[in-house]
Amino acid sequence: MTRLKMKTVREFNxxxxxxxxxxxxxxxxxxxxxxxxxxxxxxxxxxKPMRRDxxxxx
Numbered sequence: 326m327t328r329l330k331m332k333t334v335r336e337f338n339x340x341x342x343x344x345x346x347x348x349x350x351x352x353x354x355x356x357x358x359x360x361x362x363x364x365x366x367x368x369x370x371x372x373k374p375m376r377r378d379x380x381x382x383x
Contacts, residue, residue, distance in 0.1 A: 328374055329378045331381060342382055345382055349382065350379065356372050357372070360372070
């Protein structure tokens with residue numbers, strides 16, 4: 326999934342934002358599970374941008 330920019334977040338309506346937030350949360354959960362198992366590569370750098378995208382949606 327691509328990174329969100331504030332310009333695109335402003336264009337979403339209420340239902341789109343809720344759907345996008347659900348998708349981001351599920352992906353973050355998957356990444357956290359992989360990280361706890363030890364299968365997530367340290368240099369992947371996906372967790373922090375995912376958290377920022379969730380903050381942008383809020």
